[in-house]
Amino acid sequence: MDMLSMGDYGLFVWSSFLISFLVFLINYISAQRQFISVLNEVKLHNENE
Amino acid sequence: MNLKQIYKYGSPPNYFKLSLKAENWFLIPGFVLIIIGCLGGLFIAPPDYQMGDAYRIIYFHVPSAYLSMSAYAYMAGAALVGIVWRSNVAFSVAKSIAPFGASLTFLALVTGMLWGKPMWGTAWVWDARLTSQFVLLLLFLGYILLHLSIREQRKADLATSVLALVGVINLPIIHYSVVWWSTLHQASTISKLSSPSITGDMLWPLLVMIFGYGFFFWGVICRVAASEILKREKRSKWAKEYIKRLK
Numbered sequence: 596m597d598m599l600s601m602g603d604y605g606l607f608v609w610s611s612f613l614i615s616f617l618v619f620l621i622n623y624i625s626a627q628r629q630f631i632s633v634l635n636e637v638k639l640h641n642e643n644e
Numbered sequence: 645m646n647l648k649q650i651y652k653y654g655s656p657p658n659y660f661k662l663s664l665k666a667e668n669w670f671l672i673p674g675f676v677l678i679i680i681g682c683l684g685g686l687f688i689a690p691p692d693y694q695m696g697d698a699y700r701i702i703y704f705h706v707p708s709a710y711l712s713m714s715a716y717a718y719m720a721g722a723a724l725v726g727i728v729w730r731s732n733v734a735f736s737v738a739k740s741i742a743p744f745g746a747s748l749t750f751l752a753l754v755t756g757m758l759w760g761k762p763m764w765g766t767a768w769v770w771d772a773r774l775t776s777q778f779v780l781l782l783l784f785l786g787y788i789l790l791h792l793s794i795r796e797q798r799k800a801d802l803a804t805s806v807l808a809l810v811g812v813i814n815l816p817i818i819h820y821s822v823v824w825w826s827t828l829h830q831a832s833t834i835s836k837l838s839s840p841s842i843t844g845d846m847l848w849p850l851l852v853m854i855f856g857y858g859f860f861f862w863g864v865i866c867r868v869a870a871s872e873i874l875k876r877e878k879r880s881k882w883a884k885e886y887i888k889r890l891k
Contacts (some may be wrong), residue, residue, distance in 0.1 A: 598686075598687060601696075601697035601698070601700065602691065602696040602697040602698070603696075604696060604697050604698035604700075604762055605697075607698060607701060607758045607759065607761065607762055608686070608697060608698065608700050608701055610758055611701045611704045611705065611754075611755045611758050611759070612682070612686070612704060614704075614751065614754055614755065614758075615704040615708065615751055615755065618747045618748075618750070618751050619678075619860060621747070622743070622744050622747055622864050623671075623860075623864055625743075626864045626867040626868045626871070627867065629867075629868060629871045630867055630868075630870065630871040630874075632871075633871045633872075633874050633875045634874070634887070634890070636875065636878070637874060637875070637878040637883060637884075637887050638887055640878050640879075641878075641884055641887055641888075
């Protein structure tokens with residue numbers, strides 16, 4: 596429990612960890628989704644030609 | 645690597661293939677290093693004698709701050725290459741860096757506020773370091789918005805590249821702000837590796853996190869740049885063949 600409370604600074608330390616984790620996760624997921632969306636766009640473009 | 649090979653990888657199809665291949669070379673080590681750095685920084689490194697455990701925010705704040713500035717430098721470098729050689733690949737890389745760069749700058753500001761609140765008694769002051777870092781966020785956002793606001797690709801690339809290059813002036817201001825002005829923000833922790841201002845027990849997780857963030861960043865940029873190149877080259881023969889092979 597001492598580790599989690601971080602000497603009463605747990606809120607600040609764990610918030611930093613959580614926000615960093617979320618920012619990285621969002622960037623990773625959005626990169627993958629962007630690639631899939633471009634693939635679909637190019638596929639559609641090829642089919643319409 | 646000679647100039648001919650550089651030109652070879654500068655072509656859109658080769659860069660596209662290389663980016664997709666390189667993605668996991670960066671992402672996997674990045675992920676592993678971040679886990680090791682988190683474990684080291686949050687659980688193994690000793691508490692600071694003045695700040696206690698609050699200083700552990702350094703393991704998220706410093707890597708994001710370093711990388712936000714590096715990301716801007718990479719973006720401006722790619723923009724310069726794009727302008728000089730009219731390279732679609734370079735413009736694509738510059739455009740791909742902006743969103744992640746903005747996220748990292750946001751992260752540096754937010755984690756800094758989370759550190760500042762218990763240590764300084766305030767989350768924000770308009771001192772030179774915080775203000776110049778905030779300007780960096782505005783530069784990234786300005787770059788993204790300018791790209792969105794110009795319909796013609798070439799014009800958008802040129803206008804945003806000029807903005808990126810002008811904004812480079814902010815990087816030395818951020819770095820030296822704690823030297824040139826009296827700031828609430830502390831001086832650099834590891835400006836010189838030979839004489840860092842923290843002990844080795846605290847330093848190694850920080851270095852691991854910096855490298856981890858860097859690797860992860862490039863892993864994501866590889867995928868985003870590949871998307872951007874494919875989008876720009878959708879009418880080209882290689883893009884059509886790539887899509888055909890996927891079916």
